[in-house]
Amino acid sequence: MVTSKRQNENILPLPTITQIPQPTVADQVFDALRRRILSLELPPSTKISEAEVARQMGVSRQPVREAFKRLAKLGFLMIRPQSGTTISLISEDAVMRARFIRKALEGKTCRRACRTITDSGRDTLAALIEVQQAAVAKGDRAAFHDADDAFHREICVIAGVEYVWDLLEETKAHMDRIRMLSLDSTSQQIALQEHIDLFDAIISNNPDEAERVLNQHLSRILFLIADLKAKDHNYFTEATT
Template sequence: MKNSVANAPKTHDEDLPLPVIRQATTPSVADQIFDALSQRILSLKLPPSTKISEAEVAKQMGVSRQPVREAFKRLAKLGFLYIRPQSSTTVSLISENAVLRARFIRTALEVKTSRTAADSLDADGLAALAALIEDQKAAIAEKDRDKFHALDDAFHREICVQSGVGYVWNLIHENKAHMDRVRMLTLNAASQKLALDDHIKIFTALTSNDADAVEQAMTEHLSRILVHIEAIKADTHTWFTEDTQ
């Protein structure tokens, strides 16, 4: 028995001892740069066609160029930066095709999620959504566009969380980014009020556990971008392209 144990082949973990990984408690430098730049791109503080350089971003943020380069590559992969090697990097134009694809994916996910919510939301979940609607009313009264946009996202995220599929919001958030730039172009007092009314319709259907009514309200809400996109393009045509860059 001893010989058989001694002659047994070594396992892989004995051949390749692995180091202990220390979990990061804060985002990496590249993550922080990515978040800062993506927020400014999606909010149009960095509008389409704006030139941006690794060196300048590194200088302003007090970091080396390597994490900036990593963030640039991530943003380019998502379609928000257009990198010309040995030339320049610019914020990409708004791709109409990318917006329409994002809207299709988001609608498919949120319709399914909202139907799940209609069957599963409890009193606490409904109370959380009601509180967000009141916060949205306050943001409109305060004329705080950025706050309303954040609360709009929070309302949709809360439907996912309260119905037990919070992980779906990560997919929605990842895919809706191209819609967000268009959303910021349309986010005036009238469109905020319209979005609020849509949220109230969705909430009312959820309180009645009416899955069909929730689906109809959610689909109508997410389809509004189709109605407005042509008018937006007419006003800011130089920011749009039908092609992905």
């Protein structure tokens, strides 16, 4: 009996190939600039040019242009064709909008996570708290900020609504800069303790307490703004409300 070529192909065992996405040049430029804006290595009102960034990073202007557009969409850059590009001032109104949106979406997310958390989710959150504790001990603001974001994102994953964090990332740029500006030892300790309290509420399946702790955590931004404006109001645009 003759076996067809197609039959032979069907019985051939083949491994599954896992594709690992690689960051593009534009992604790398975006990440580098975003970190420098958050850390205030590039403070508000600083002028920045595509040509200079491309020269320093050894890339063409096209990926830099793409990164600039993404940063502008998030609210980090002001691109004015006639007068150049500058790091944007921190918008107090944008911070308030982001806080409102985060309270609404993350409040529901935390309540849902109380019902859906698994042992794996609990272990992941616990590990992220340990990363935050290590960052506090080292005084590493950037590491704490990254672990803070990862903690909130993981709650969305546990709740089965990871897309919520994708939406929030597009609204919280100015809020992130407030957080980085205010991340001294004391504020990191307070934020860490609030994360621990939120973790305890979620693993205890207590949605009311989880939402209460989250609201308290996000409302602390009001005091941070007042304190920072007293030190350097030049970083902020005037609030309209």
